[in-house]
Amino acid sequence: EPEVTQTPSHQVTQMGQEVILRCVPISNHLYFYWYRQILGQKVEFLVSFYNNEISEKSEIFDDQFSVERPDGSNFTLKIRSTKLEDSAMYFCASSGDTRKEFFGPGTRLTVL
Amino acid sequence: SQQGEEDPQALSIQEGENATMNCSYKTSINNLQWYRQNSGRGLVHLILIRSNEREKHSGRLRVTLDTSKKSSSLLITASRAADTASYFCATPQTGGGSNYKLTFGKGTLLTVNP
Numbered sequence: 087e088p089e090v091t092q093t094p095s096h097q098v099t100q101m102g103q104e105v106i107l108r109c110v111p112i113s114n115h116l117y118f119y120w121y122r123q124i125l126g127q128k129v130e131f132l133v134s135f136y137n138n139e140i141s142e143k144s145e146i147f148d149d150q151f152s153v154e155r156p157d158g159s160n161f162t163l164k165i166r167s168t169k170l171e172d173s174a175m176y177f178c179a180s181s182g183d184t185r186k187e188f189f190g191p192g193t194r195l196t197v198l
Numbered sequence: 199s200q201q202g203e204e205d206p207q208a209l210s211i212q213e214g215e216n217a218t219m220n221c222s223y224k225t226s227i228n229n230l231q232w233y234r235q236n237s238g239r240g241l242v243h244l245i246l247i248r249s250n251e252r253e254k255h256s257g258r259l260r261v262t263l264d265t266s267k268k269s270s271s272l273l274i275t276a277s278r279a280a281d282t283a284s285y286f287c288a289t290p291q292t293g294g295g296s297n298y299k300l301t302f303g304k305g306t307l308l309t310v311n312p
Binding site: 117119121127128129130131134141142144175177179181185186187188189190191192194 | 229231233238239240241242243246286288290298299300301302303304305
């Protein structure tokens with residue numbers, strides 16, 4: 087069964103550094119998402135992406151965040167200058183016409 | 199307002215028993231989804247129930263949806279230790295067109311004791 091993959095599984099970075107989280111969505115999906123989950127808290131929507139542009143973003147997704155689909159397969163989330171409070175599990179998801187979202191295993195981001 | 203709130207927050211049962219988790223939501227939906235998350239791991243999609251469905255089964259899972267009460271329940275029958283996980287309900291919020299996102303509840307932590 088096709089699945090969403092994410093790399094790395096764990097990323098440790100210093101505050102103020104840039105990080106890029108990578109995702110490979112399911113190949114025939116058209117809608118792509120990033121969510122995050124701070125330890126012990128809810129899974130929160132960050133951004134959705136369709137037709138090479140952002141469809142919707144939450145208030146969390148400020149100017150420090152950006153997404154890109156640089157080629158036909160990858161979908162990336164960039165955080166320009168990480169803060170301590172960016173430490174969380176970041177999940178990529180993709181969906182097709184049914185809008186059923188398939189989630190990747192997540193990247194655990196630790197900002198020191 | 200909170201969309202997709204589960205109760206109980208935590209549930210501890212013995213292997214073989216049934217586990218029931220509930221979810222309430224506030225706005226109109228066209229479907230409701232249940233996910234499982236093992237500790238520190240990714241989200242696994244369990245089941246999607248559409249607003250015109252009242253009950254759906256998948257293996258040992260049974261989901262009900264009552265749109266008049268804006269509530270859903272997830273029943274896991276004959277539980278196993280491997281069912282130990284957090285369970286979340288999620289409701290799609292759409293602004294129309296391609297705008298679509300899932301709103302998750304805080305989850306129910308299910309512990310199945312062997």
